[in-house]
Amino acid sequence: MSHASISSSFVTAFGKLSANSDDYVPDIVRLILSEARKGRASDVHLVPSESALMMQWRVDGVLHAVAGFDRELATRIIARLKVISGLLTYRTDVPQEGRVAREYSPTEVRVTTFPTLHGEKAAIRMFAENDQLQRLGQLGLPDTVRSRLLEHLGATAGVILLTGPSGSGKTTTVYACLREIIAQSGGSRCIMTLEDPIEVAVDGATQSQVRPSAGFDLATGLRSLMRQDPDVILVGEIRDPQTAEAAFQAALTGHLVLTTFHAGSAAEALTRLLDMQIEPYLLRSGLRSVICQRLLRRRCEHCGSPPRTEPGLNEKCEKVAEGSDKFRLAETPGSTCGHCGSTGYSGRMVLAEMLDPDLPEIARGILQRTDARQLATLAESAGMETLQQAAGKAIAAGLTSHEEVLRVLGSLK
Numbered sequence: 001m002s003h004a005s006i007s008s009s010f011v012t013a014f015g016k017l018s019a020n021s022d023d024y025v026p027d028i029v030r031l032i033l034s035e036a037r038k039g040r041a042s043d044v045h046l047v048p049s050e051s052a053l054m055m056q057w058r059v060d061g062v063l064h065a066v067a068g069f070d071r072e073l074a075t076r077i078i079a080r081l082k083v084i085s086g087l088l089t090y091r092t093d094v095p096q097e098g099r100v101a102r103e104y105s106p107t108e109v110r111v112t113t114f115p116t117l118h119g120e121k122a123a124i125r126m127f128a129e130n131d132q133l134q135r136l137g138q139l140g141l142p143d144t145v146r147s148r149l150l151e152h153l154g155a156t157a158g159v160i161l162l163t164g165p166s167g168s169g170k171t172t173t174v175y176a177c178l179r180e181i182i183a184q185s186g187g188s189r190c191i192m193t194l195e196d197p198i199e200v201a202v203d204g205a206t207q208s209q210v211r212p213s214a215g216f217d218l219a220t221g222l223r224s225l226m227r228q229d230p231d232v233i234l235v236g237e238i239r240d241p242q243t244a245e246a247a248f249q250a251a252l253t254g255h256l257v258l259t260t261f262h263a264g265s266a267a268e269a270l271t272r273l274l275d276m277q278i279e280p281y282l283l284r285s286g287l288r289s290v291i292c293q294r295l296l297r298r299r300c301e302h303c304g305s306p307p308r309t310e311p312g313l314n315e316k317c318e319k320v321a322e323g324s325d326k327f328r329l330a331e332t333p334g335s336t337c338g339h340c341g342s343t344g345y346s347g348r349m350v351l352a353e354m355l356d357p358d359l360p361e362i363a364r365g366i367l368q369r370t371d372a373r374q375l376a377t378l379a380e381s382a383g384m385e386t387l388q389q390a391a392g393k394a395i396a397a398g399l400t401s402h403e404e405v406l407r408v409l410g411s412l413k
């Protein structure tokens with residue numbers, strides 16, 4: 001491989017396309033989708049500027065400039081993408097959402113467009129393949145968290161809360177938990193889900209997609225679901241007090257409830273639920289465990305040292321856009337490593353902290369509506385390994401870098 005940057009394979013394939021072909025633009029779009037999937041991108045951004053259409057890929061949670069297409073191609077590429085996603089090509093003044101038809105992509109791909117100063121921007125979300133069966137053991141959770149979580153998954157009642165900011169891998173963990181329960185129970189437990197949207201089809205679970213516009217939202221759906229005699233319920237995400245209340249009621253009536261919740265730490269998740277008017281006693285008796293997680297990029301085993309700083313993405317894009325001749329490569333100068341696209345990182349690992357609401361100090365803290373900071377201190381003194389401590393261990397073990405921890409956690413105490 002001559003160029004070992006993230007974009008190298010795309011550049012090579014792009015160079016082979018014939019600009020005179022009638023299928024030139026369809027071929028470019030096909031190539032964008034197939035190469036992004038090959039490059040493990042979770043999202044592709046096509047961003048119009050005055051002089052070019054910039055393409056960026058999010059790989060392992062970080063956005064990389066990949067290429068700049070000539071301005072003249074910009075509207076045609078976006079229009080083609082809209083055609084295969086069933087969007088209205090003549091409407092360029094309103095945001096639109098669609099999914100790429102299966103004949104153009106073997107896996108689930110969603111496209112959203114958004115009108116901007118220089119034309120429509122498109123964001124493409126690439127969903128993982130269904131056969132990517134990730135079990136808990138493959139996530140890289142800390143041993144103590146994994147073994148405790150496995151115990152909790154065997155329980156018959158209570159809420160298991162997976163928390164973290166967006167992009168922290170909560171959904172991946174929740175699906176892994178679901179597969180673990182299915183494997184453990186061997187079909188002896190009725191497992192149902194309520195999701196918005198269903199991101200991955202899981203064999204052995206009965207999955208439902210809510211339709212809020214038809215009055216079938218998470219909260220009302222959950223109440224109806226109770227009459228379906230489930231043992232285990234996955235609620236995609238708690239976003240409002242009604243869903244939170246319904247989830248805790250389900251837990252108290254003998255159901256194991258798995259769900260995700262947006263919060264920066266395990267302690268913050270507790271106080272945010274209290275802020276949603278969940279009664280402290282309900283939280284105290286319904287909650288089985290709170291896990292808060294982050295994803296860190298793993299250090300590449302082959303080239304070892306990641307770059308100390310990521311060059312400014314915008315600066316890099318501008319450079320690519322300048323004097324753009326149909327297409328220019330946004331490459332990282334310097335060392336070349338084919339294993340990680342010269343980013344210094346390959347794959348990701350989960351950092352996690354697990355708060356046990358049954359600890360007497362925590363239980364008391366919940367009932368007294370203690371604030372997040374105080375709860376975190378209580379949990380730490382009761383022996384909880386915090387995200388910060390787990391990050392320190394990961395750096396010491398050479399699994400990731402100090403820079404990466406700073407990027408994800410903001411600081412390292």
Ligand SMILES: [Zn+2]
Pocket residue numbers: 300301302303304337338339340341342343344345
């Ligand atoms: Zn490498």
